[in-house]
Amino acid sequence: MKLAVLGTGFIVKEGILPALQNVPEIEAAAIFARPRSQAKAEELARQYKIPRVYTDYEELLADQEIDFVYIGLTNSVHYEYGKKALLAGKHVIMEKPFASTAAEVRELCELALAKNLYMFEAVTLLHLPNYQVIKEQLPKLGKITAVQANYSQYSSRYDKYLAGDVQPAFNPELSGGALYDINIYNLNFIVGLFGAPAEASYLPNIGFNGIDTSGVLVMKYPTFTAVALGAKDSESPCFITVQGEKGWLRAVGAPNALAAVEVSLHGSHETTRYELNRYPHRMVHELKEFARIYEAGDYKSVQKGLDISLAVMETAERARKDAGIVFGCDKNVAEG
Incomplete structure (x- = not known):
């Protein structure tokens, strides 16, 4: 499985390229950057022995020779680059969030399925052994009555934002913000277990340029309410x-890594703790799973993953728009 990595930002430098060192099933065959970032791409190519550097997509x-492209670019261009890859017959690994709107996600999913191409969203938690434990233990809890999620991490870009230097993660024109960047993990966790909610609303803290720097997502299910807090302007235990x-379970630590799971059932005076993730880097499990699915021809797993991606984006977009957060893509649709 030969992969072209698109991008030179944090998720590429600290994410996929280091993780691939533990995934011999996948070869980094090329790296792509826009011309202004060519020097960064060439340095990464030297560091990780990537044979080819492209600035022309x-x-x-x-x-x-390239089977897959991994799209680790700014959120707002995921759709454009993903569509071009699919039309060229390439399989796609899309960094989260999948795209900016549900319509974009739906179109890409339909295109991938029509062309029988493999398309994955890189949401780490869905492929971790500790998440599989949660799915296995969930029925033991009986009727679910409440879900709470908190992923709060003070962004390394927030101080610049406060000083007026707006990086992509805080730029509404580029589909940034806390809901799409960090709360999206909570949303994937919940939708992955319970499906799409009947209702969803978002109560954000809005920054000076109209972006959500943090916020609370409230999702209504038939027997319970799920509350998901995501913050880039402050931190707390996650x-x-x-x-x-009949009991409770707790995922310990950041939802994108799920370092441990604790389960306690009524009638038992003990809490069972699971720590089954096998690799220090959180992205290794998902990359190995993508390689397994591809080699096995397990297209049903592709379809299941795309169903979750679409349900997540439908929920996120509805909540975002209800909160009055306007992305650049929204303006483009209105103008069109």
């Missing part, structure tokens, strides 16, 4: 708890 897509009539 059409040229990369014409490379017959966790997710699921409460049921």
